[in-house]
Amino acid sequence: MNDSDDGKGQAAPRKRADARRNERALLDAAAAVFVTSGVEAPIRDIAARAGVGVATIYRHFPTRAELIIAVYRHQIEECAKAGPVLLASSASPHAALGRWINLFVDFLVTKHGLAAVLQSDDAGFQQLHGYFLERLLPVCAELVAAAVEAGEILPDLEAYELMRGVGNLCIGAESDPRYDARRLVGLLVEGLRRR
Amino acid sequence: MNDSDDGKGQAAPRKRADARRNERALLDAAAAVFVTSGVEAPIRDIAARAGVGVATIYRHFPTRAELIIAVYRHQIEECAKAGPVLLASSASPHAALGRWINLFVDFLVTKHGLAAVLQSDDAGFQQLHGYFLERLLPVCAELVAAAVEAGEILPDLEAYELMRGVGNLCIGAESDPRYDARRLVGLLVEGLRRR
DNA sequence: CACGATAAGGAACCGTGTTCCGTTTCGCAA
């Protein structure tokens, strides 16, 4: 990744030093606040923690989704990259799929409120949903396809539906000790299996 | 937990006629608005539709959860009552469990936003969560127990977890044609099966 | 019919997201 490349691809108009400093401060502050108050924490809290005004957040991250993506982009990349690795190193495609989904679940469950916001039908979060899909769906689809080809699972479920289902199962998992999302996801993956 | 009866019925101190009229109007208005705008529709919308002031809603239904419960109470009762019936009339306990869960899913999926709000960790909705649990968990538990006893499913999942999982899978199902909650729930139930 | 209790209505209040605008800071060049 490039230091001043925002990932949009075109020639970046060269940002001012204070802008870069603030962006960094915002990312750090957001990460910290997300941990304690969840990804829906008030904008003002994040701004305060970063020592900037609210408008500065909007300038750098016009939507909350963009801020969330920026904070977690690295971890999401990691997860995406793990797919092919697991496929190559596991005993079977179905096993790889299961392990990869565990990775995904671990990520979601440890980010307070992320799973919920990911499925929100609020317009501002479509971006977030879109980003996750764009980045992780191909990986998931590859694993599913491999498992289908190996005859381990039935070909009747789209990878999209699987990912949404898994995401849904993770909602609220961090705030209810009686609810173990991992177990249910495991059951779901088990249910895919051809019998 | 409940002082004998948490319903409306018995020792009511005799309400005034206009109060009863407004309560009815509110229930009708809420039902209509829930259909078009979901269960999180603005209070003011419901008040306007019923032709009353906002305070009147709070007087009759102090929390949104109470309003939602009042609107859907009848259907929830129906669902609860269907459990034993299905158990008696189905070929096997596992089949009965599957059918009953389908009923539950159908109910949730057709109530815009209800599944989401059901899992919300917002304090005001704990009541709603609590009511569903209180009413439906015993039914589900009975079906699960029967299936376990018949040796059809493994005894390693609490009915609570199953219900929460099913509820979670229903989130957002009404607003995404690519996502079929019924199918995923079916897979989950399939995953329960002993193999 | 009068009067007290019950209920109604809507303005006001509060917290949070979002926008606007005057002020400050930066980076460049003279």
Add this chain to the structure above:
DNA sequence: TTGCGAAACGGAACACGGTTCCTTATCGTG
């Protein structure tokens, strides 16, 4: 080093929805 225009900033102001408060209207009984 200083001056200047553009970039960026901060916080007040606005929008919106939930919740409360207080005054007024209505009910129903004596």
